[in-house]
Amino acid sequence: MSPTTIFVIGIIAAAVLASAGVFVVAARREPSAGPITGDLEEAARRGEAEARRAAEAGGGDTGTVATLVREDEDTAPDAEVVAAPDDLAPAPADAAPPPGPDPLLEREEISRAEYAATRRKFLNRAVLGLFGGAFLGGQALAYLAFLWPKLRGGFGTPINAGTLVDIRREISGEVIVPKFVAAAQAWIVPFDPTQLPGSSFEGLPVVAGGGGGEVGLMALWQRCVHLGCRVPECVPSQGFECPCHGSRYNFHGEYEAGPAPRNLDRFEVDVSETGDLIVNTGAIFQTARAKKKTIPYPQGPSCI
Numbered sequence: 001m002s003p004t005t006i007f008v009i010g011i012i013a014a015a016v017l018a019s020a021g022v023f024v025v026a027a028r029r030e031p032s033a034g035p036i037t038g039d040l041e042e043a044a045r046r047g048e049a050e051a052r053r054a055a056e057a058g059g060g061d062t063g064t065v066a067t068l069v070r071e072d073e074d075t076a077p078d079a080e081v082v083a084a085p086d087d088l089a090p091a092p093a094d095a096a097p098p099p100g101p102d103p104l105l106e107r108e109e110i111s112r113a114e115y116a117a118t119r120r121k122f123l124n125r126a127v128l129g130l131f132g133g134a135f136l137g138g139q140a141l142a143y144l145a146f147l148w149p150k151l152r153g154g155f156g157t158p159i160n161a162g163t164l165v166d167i168r169r170e171i172s173g174e175v176i177v178p179k180f181v182a183a184a185q186a187w188i189v190p191f192d193p194t195q196l197p198g199s200s201f202e203g204l205p206v207v208a209g210g211g212g213g214e215v216g217l218m219a220l221w222q223r224c225v226h227l228g229c230r231v232p233e234c235v236p237s238q239g240f241e242c243p244c245h246g247s248r249y250n251f252h253g254e255y256e257a258g259p260a261p262r263n264l265d266r267f268e269v270d271v272s273e274t275g276d277l278i279v280n281t282g283a284i285f286q287t288a289r290a291k292k293k294t295i296p297y298p299q300g301p302s303c304i
C-alpha cells in the first residue's frame with residue numbers, strides 16, 4: 001500500500017469519526033417528550049413545585065395528588081405536593097363555579113427546569129463531543145504518523161554507503177573483508193561484473209561501479225534467509241556463517257550449506273553523480289541456491 005493511499009485512508013477515517021461525533025451530539029439535543037427526569041437543581045425543583053401549587057389553587061382538581069416526576073426521590077422531598085386532606089371543608093352550595101381549564105395550562109410547555117436541563121445537557125454533550133473528537137483525531141494522527149514510512153534516511157529507503165573509492169580500498173586486499181553498513185543492514189562485498197553472465201544474479205541491478213578495470217560492488221542483506229538471524233562474516237573461510245543453525249554462504253552470498261533455502265538476499269545498488277554507492281534498501285532481490293558458484297568457499301577454517 002502506497003504512502004498516499006495510507007494518508008488518504010487516515011484522512012477519511014478522521015472525517016468519519018468527526019462526522020459521527022457531530023451526528024451523535026445533534027441527534028441527542030432534542031428535549032425529552034416525556035416527564036422531566038434526571039437531577040434538577042434545588043431552586044428549579046422549588047419553582048416547579050410552586051408552579052404546580054399555583055395551578056392547583058387556581059381551579060385545579062382539589063382531590064388529586066400532583067407529583068413531580070423525578071429520578072431520585074430522596075434528593076427532592078419538597079417536590080412532592082399533597083393537597084387533599086380528608087377533613088377539607090366542602091365548598092358552599094352557592095359558591096361560584098370553578099373557572100374552566102386555563103388554555104395556557106392545557107398547553108404542553110417546557111418548564112424552566114426542563115429548559116435549563118436540556119441546555120445543560122446540550123452543552124455538556126457538545127463539550128464532550130468536541131474534546132472526544134479532538135482526542136480521537138489526535139489518536140488517529142498519532143497512529144498515522146507511527147505507520148507513515150520514513151521517506152528519508154532509514155531502512156527501506158536509499159542509503160548512501162560511502163564513496164566507491166573508499167569502499168574498494170576498505171574491502172579489497174589479499175583477502176576480502178566485507179564492509180558492514182548498519183543503516184542499510186548490508187554487507188558490501190566486491191563482485192567482478194564479468195562474472196554476471198550465467199550467475200544467479202544475471203540481469204539484476206545488484207552490482208554497481210564495475211568495469212574499466214575496477215571491481216564492482218554488491219550489497220548483501222545481513223539477514224539469514226533461513227530464520228532471520230544476523231549473519232556475521234568469517235574472513236578466515238571467506239564466507240558468511242550463520243551461528244543459529246549453521247547455514248553458510250560464500251562472500252558473494254551464494255548458498256553453500258545448511259538449512260537456508262536460497263542465496264542471501266541482496267539490494268539494488270547504484271552509483272550517485274558524486275561517486276557514492278547508493279544501496280536501495282527498498283528493493284530486495286531473492287535468488288535460488290546458486291548452481292554455479294562465482295567465488296570459492298571455504299578458503300580457510302570456519303568460524304562456527
Ligand code: FES
Nearest residue numbers: 224226227242245
Ligand atoms: S537462521 Fe541462519 S541458519 Fe537458521
